[in-house]
Amino acid sequence: xxxxxxxxxxxxxxxxxxxxxxxxxxxxxxxxxxxxxxxxxxxxxxxxxxxxxxxxxxxxxxxxxxxxxxxxxxxxxxxxxxxxxxxxxxxxxxxxxxxxxxxxxxxxxxxxxxxxxxxxxxxxxxxxxxxxxxxxxxxxxxxxxxxxxxxxxxxxxxxxxxxxxxxxxxxxxxxxxxxxxxxxxxxxxxxxxxxxxxxxxxxxxxxxxxxxxxxxxxxxxxxxxxxxxxxxxxxxxxxxxxxxxxxxxxxxxxxxxxxxxxxxxxxxxxxxxxxxxxxxxxxxxxxxxxxxxxxxxxxxxxxxxxxxxxxxxxxxxxxxxxxxxxxxx
Amino acid sequence: xxxxxxxxxxxxxxxxxxxxxxxxxxxxxxxxxxxxxxxxxxxxxxxxxxxxxxxxxxxxxxxxxxxxxxxxxxxxxxxxxxxxxxxxxxxxxxxxxxxxxxxxxxxxxxxxxxxxxxxxxxxxxxxxxxxxxxxxxxxxxxxxxxxxxxxxxxxxxxxxxxxxxxxxxxxxxxxxxxxxxxxxx
Numbered sequence: 001x002x003x004x005x006x007x008x009x010x011x012x013x014x015x016x017x018x019x020x021x022x023x024x025x026x027x028x029x030x031x032x033x034x035x036x037x038x039x040x041x042x043x044x045x046x047x048x049x050x051x052x053x054x055x056x057x058x059x060x061x062x063x064x065x066x067x068x069x070x071x072x073x074x075x076x077x078x079x080x081x082x083x084x085x086x087x088x089x090x091x092x093x094x095x096x097x098x099x100x101x102x103x104x105x106x107x108x109x110x111x112x113x114x115x116x117x118x119x120x121x122x123x124x125x126x127x128x129x130x131x132x133x134x135x136x137x138x139x140x141x142x143x144x145x146x147x148x149x150x151x152x153x154x155x156x157x158x159x160x161x162x163x164x165x166x167x168x169x170x171x172x173x174x175x176x177x178x179x180x181x182x183x184x185x186x187x188x189x190x191x192x193x194x195x196x197x198x199x200x201x202x203x204x205x206x207x208x209x210x211x212x213x214x215x216x217x218x219x220x221x222x223x224x225x226x227x228x229x230x231x232x233x234x235x236x237x238x239x240x241x242x243x244x245x246x247x248x249x250x251x252x253x254x255x256x257x258x259x260x261x262x263x264x265x266x267x268x269x270x271x272x273x274x275x276x277x278x279x280x281x282x283x284x285x286x287x288x289x290x291x292x293x294x295x296x297x298x299x300x301x302x303x304x305x306x307x308x309x310x311x312x313x314x315x316x317x318x319x320x321x322x323x324x325x326x327x328x329x
Numbered sequence: 330x331x332x333x334x335x336x337x338x339x340x341x342x343x344x345x346x347x348x349x350x351x352x353x354x355x356x357x358x359x360x361x362x363x364x365x366x367x368x369x370x371x372x373x374x375x376x377x378x379x380x381x382x383x384x385x386x387x388x389x390x391x392x393x394x395x396x397x398x399x400x401x402x403x404x405x406x407x408x409x410x411x412x413x414x415x416x417x418x419x420x421x422x423x424x425x426x427x428x429x430x431x432x433x434x435x436x437x438x439x440x441x442x443x444x445x446x447x448x449x450x451x452x453x454x455x456x457x458x459x460x461x462x463x464x465x466x467x468x469x470x471x472x473x474x475x476x477x478x479x480x481x482x483x484x485x486x487x488x489x490x491x492x493x494x495x496x497x498x499x500x501x502x503x504x505x506x507x508x509x510x511x512x513x514x
Binding site: 009010031032034035036037038039042043044046047048049077304307311313 | 399401402403407413415416417418419420448449452453454
């Protein structure tokens with residue numbers, strides 16, 4: 001009944017990125033998330049663990065799915081939730097991030113969940129406030145809870161992370177999801193391959209311990225799982241690749257390509273999907289796809305993260321609150 | 330703080346007999362043995378719950394559903410507890426509506442654990458009745474809670490600790506009364 005009791009204690013005030021976590025800390029989050037997964041299957045999907053605590057969702061970038069997921073996670077822990085979005089906030093009146101953070105903190109809140117278009121913004125915020133800070137995606141830097149829910153989904157599908165071959169396919173250069181996944185997966189002992197058109201592979205990515213290829217067939221061969229990233233043609237994608245159709249032809253995941261893969265290959269996508277660009281509808285809705293499970297698991301993982309940072313034992317100031325220059329080039 | 334063992338309260342045989350007696354009492358007290366289900370409080374109560382279910386089968390041929398409850402998220406002392414509690418999964422894979430639930434724990438002390446367990450259990454549905462079975466009742470209640478079935482009543486002082494050790498978690502079955510001793514430094 002009782003499986004591997006984890007003795008590790010969570011001491012981090014914030015969750016800023018998977019780069020800053022140890023293998024054991026990542027495993028603790030995944031273990032805790034499994035317990036919260038059970039809560040989300042109950043008829044009454046609510047536990048009193050964060051009763052009396054307040055979570056602020058501070059979003060400088062539009063986001064429906066991540067914000068909703070965090071909001072539900074907090075509510076299912078009985079926390080009170082306030083959403084602050086850029087249009088409605090005083091940012092437009094010239095207030096700095098640090099001032100905004102301190103003002104929010106003066107409202108006697110406990111946790112700030114922040115999304116920002118600048119890499120490292122959550123790190124700056126974490127350094128400036130005593131409240132706990134959870135990164136909900138910053139620039140091209142990290143999106144730790146997305147990577148955690150990807151790993152949680154992988155683990156529940158395949159039973160382990162260690163030794164798995166995972167290929168991340170798509171716009172690696174502009175993807176915080178890719179970066180967080182690479183940090184997390186390599187720490188847990190997976191073999192990671194990244195695959196994209198040449199211009200979408202950031203220079204020096206090999207140093208993160210991944211294999212690099214521009215050949216989709218090579219990325220698919222022998223893979224236990226693929227994580228297909230969203231192509232952001234509305235952003236810089238167009239510069240790196242001539243057309244959507246051309247991308248689909250060369251890199252799109254189709255039933256034909258999947259037929260040559262391992263039979264039980266796990267197909268993930270952080271959403272929202274561009275059907276007919278990153279993958280065909282047949283694949284997105286097919287038996288290998290776990291895309292909707294990822295969404296469900298996201299709530300359990302975010303509950304675990306909120307719970308752990310809220311009750312961090314003697315939290316030390318985050319060593320991660322130093323600003324990194326990464327993602328700029 | 331260290332613990333010094335003072336007396337053995339139950340050995341393996343006595344522990345086993347206590348559970349068997351509780352099983353007899355459950356059957357005796359029940360007007361009908363239908364709808365009985367067992368829910369143990371993690372960690373040790375869950376193992377005791379499984380054992381009690383086996384005893385019910387032995388003494389009365391009853392096969393009852395068994396579940397395990399993790400109460401961490403319902404604790405009223407989350408911010409004060411010295412050791413950060415690890416959240417484990419609750420495993421109740423049957424419908425508790427209209428069931429007569431026997432809640433099982435190892436030691437009944439302040440009653441706060443049981444208060445949490447009642448809250449947690451009621452989030453799963455509406456049992457027709459909840460009864461409490463504990464291996465040891467050591468007194469010092471802080472809430473109006475009492476046990477329906479008790480393995481052994483043990484008068485204790487606040488400076489003492491009752492250690493329940495089980496084969497499943499500690500390698501052997503025994504219950505020991507220990508004294509808290511402040512460390513020299």
